[in-house]
Amino acid sequence: MRAYSSRLLGRDSSLVLHGGGNTSVKGELTDVFGETRRVLFVKGSGWDLKNIGAAGFAPTDLNYLLRLAKLEQLSDGEMMRQLRLATLDPAAPNPSVEAILHALIPHRYVDHTHADAVVTLSNSPDGERILRELYGDEVLVLPYIMPGFILARQVAAATRGADWSALRGIMLLQHGIFSFHEDAEGSYEAMIELVDRAESELLRRAGKNHGTPTSPAKNPGKHGTPTAPPLELSRLRKAAGEIHGKIHGTPMLVRLDAGPEAKAFAQLDDCGELIRRGPLTPDHTLHAKPFGAVFDADTVPGLRAFEQEYLRYFSDHADENHQCLDAAPRYGVWRDKGMIYLAPNCKRLEIVADISAHTIRAIRLAEAIGGWRTLPREKLFEVEYWELEQAKLAKARAALELQGRIALVTGAASGIGRATVEELRGRGAAVIALDIREMEGLESPQVLCLRCDVTDSDAVESALNQGVLHFGGLDILISNAGNFPASASLAEMTDAAWEQSMQLNLGSHMKVLRACLPLLENGFDPAVVFVASKNVPAPGPGAAAYSAAKAGLTQLARVAALEAGPLGIRVNVVHPNAVYDTGIWTEEVLSERARRYGMDVEQYRTSNLLGLEVSSHDVAASIVSLAGAAFSHTTGAQVPVDGGNERVI
Ligand SMILES: [Zn+2]
Structure with a gap:
């Protein structure tokens, strides 16, 4: 019940915002000697009420807390050490800094929030008077005092000899409100009722005068x-x-x-x-x-x-x-x-x-x-x-390598693109992920997924704008979108197949780069990585449309390195090969290819100098490293990620 009603409070953002509240329940524990201890189970620091469970409450020796409350003085640093000492489970989180205050309230359940309505009222000239009138004798209204030991002392002094049975809450001006009761429901209901009263009073006094949601913005875009x-x-x-x-x-x-x-x-x-x-x-x-x-x-x-x-x-x-x-x-x-x-x-x-x-x-x-x-x-x-x-x-822990950096990845829905998004996210970057397809399971606060046809300049521009309004700029471009057209000899080549490959595997990269360059100029250690192919240094028959586009892409990257170098922007290329965990390589295609070379699938997968299988995550790790600090002095490079290929070496 304690965890449950804490979560109810935590999920209402007008009551609790990001760690801004705490709850407790008093009970008993039998220790290893068979002795009964009075315990305050109080919210642990670092836990959010919104998703707290039993493990989020620190069992703390209630008698010890009450003795601490009688001290004349205690620095907050020392108080935290004492709270740690008072916990009855070494694996428990640190008790909330307001633990002593919770201990002082004799009721079994205590809820504390920083409800918007009560703090807003107390942030107005007549706030204190309004709150005192509103709550009368039901609520003790106390002036602002900084949280910590002195706040606990203030509450102890103000409630000495108080008739707790007549009190429903304690209001701390500019800080928040406490409610309490013998059961969880009663304490929760008191909180809701007291806050509701403040909210109705606030809205009644503000009338229609506060201009929030209903007033339409002037000159909307x-x-x-x-x-x-x-x-x-x-x-x-x-x-x-x-x-x-x-x-x-x-x-x-x-x-x-x-x-x-x-x-x-x-x-x-x-x-x-x-x-x-x-x-x-x-x-x-x-x-x-x-x-x-x-x-x-x-x-x-x-x-x-x-x-x-x-x-x-x-x-x-x-x-x-x-x-x-x-x-x-x-x-x-x-x-x-x-x-x-x-x-x-x-x-x-x-x-x-x-x-x-x-x-x-x-x-x-x-x-x-x-x-x-x-x-x-x-x-x-x-x-x-x-x-x-x-x-x-x-x-404070050391920041992740790419914390605070912003990357854009095209072709992010699957294969190397998706693996690159995951790699960037793992190293702390915020990612704008583009793909013409749905990017299932990729969206998160750290990854903004935008559907976009990268062959369309307007679509690229608009997606980029949306991404920049969301994260603020751009530091890294991973230009990856591409496809592998069906194998066709030159004699069989259709105009459509040729042009489609040129548009996606070459033209789109120019359009994305062109749109990103002005933003990269304002970036931090800005870097571009193009995903080309082993087919550039070592083409194969039947893949003219693909190989020619990827060769053009490599040449585009070389010119870009020349033009962008003076702006501090690095441009490098990776040439992956035989990455068989991407969408185009079904088991069927793989075994067909392997048969053609007289190998079994396993031999075919690892037919490179190192005898290693190359996964999209291996390629992604190379791409992200190229964009990171390890290669901060490298531009215009072409890096094979292929397990070693005799024709390339
Ligand atoms: Zn508080």
Whole structure:
């Protein structure tokens, strides 16, 4: 029941966003000596309520927690050590930083959320009075205090001698709300009922004045499609990545949200001033920084202004123990166009997008009831630069090789293309996957799948624009789309077969490259890899249309290496051979070919110098390495991936 009702709360994004809440249940355990221990099962840090199970709750010694609560002082670092000591299972996650507070509440079930409605109300000038009137004696309303040991002390002091049976909840201004009950259902229902009351009051007071979903955006783009220039976004990403890279060594992903709410917000006259005032709740600073950026048509000056303001905020509040975080924004408003999100990886990008969406909705509601007020920056700084967070920096894992980088792969539905998408994803890159066919099972936050006929220049342009609005730019192009036409001697060659091969196996690569080049210029260590064929150095009879197109493609790559080298863009070619795990090589075709050469299938598969079978994943690993740091000083190269071929060597 504890895990179940926690998940119910976690799945409602207006209650809990990305780790912003916690729950507990009190019970008993019998230890190995047969003694009964009172236990607080409290949400473990690192677990999300949305998908928590029993294993996500840390069994913690309740008496020990209650003794800790009586200490006069405890640093948060020491508190976390003590919480670890108090757990009764060494395999359990670390107990939530709010564990002591949960222990202090005598009820069996305790639920805590950062509900939008209650924090939005408390972020308005009359918020505290409205909340006190709304809840009367049922809810204890406490002023903001930073989470951690001092918050637990504050709650202990405020509830000393309290009649818990008359209380249904505790409201922490600018932070969130607690509900509690003897059973899971009662606590859950109290949470929903208390938050509903705040929400109705908020909407009643805001009237129709808050301009969210219903107000149509001014000057919507043609057919409602976003009209923002992807190239400008790639410039912004370049500059932001340089700021981020100074601290972390990796670039950032950037996304434009031109949906109706984001666009309506961007069209407010004072959107720039509003987004800089502060976050919905201080814990959002950990993912999204203490304030937003403001971008005009030319975006880079807005980024520089944010950087200056952030560094000033740091030096205003830091002491010598603080380590400055990167000064790149996580969200910002692009006047008239929408909201821009920035993050080091795809997961963080989704988090920032959610936080931003909830924040601008709250801003508009609070503006409608008297004005958007947030905590002063020194309070935000306390949370963003909390000792527990700073300690995590020291333990941060090394980034994946291609984290923050963006790749485009054509022909991504199967074979070498699909394997390349998987390889890029495994090394941390965000991927724009194009194919004319359905790309089943490939779509994820890290992989944007777009159906596209790469022989059509307009289709390529439009898919690329969509991809860039989603991830912010382009660093790597893997130009792979192609097919192997039916074997035909020159005497049998039809015009159609010849032209089809030229269009797909040669022409499309030029079109994709042409569209990508301006974006690659703003890329990080930009690289292009063309997938050609062993048939270029060693053609075979019956494959003129294929071999001639792939030879043309190789020549295209060589010219591209010459032209793009001065722009810092590398262009290399792989020549795979005999990759039999791709769609064209059915068991039937394989055994037919093997018979023709007088071999069995196994001999045929490995008929190369190394005697190895070449899989599409082997080719993908070579392709991605060519695009990565290992070959950062190589351009114009042709690399065989064929197990060794006498005719090529
Ligand atoms: Zn909280």
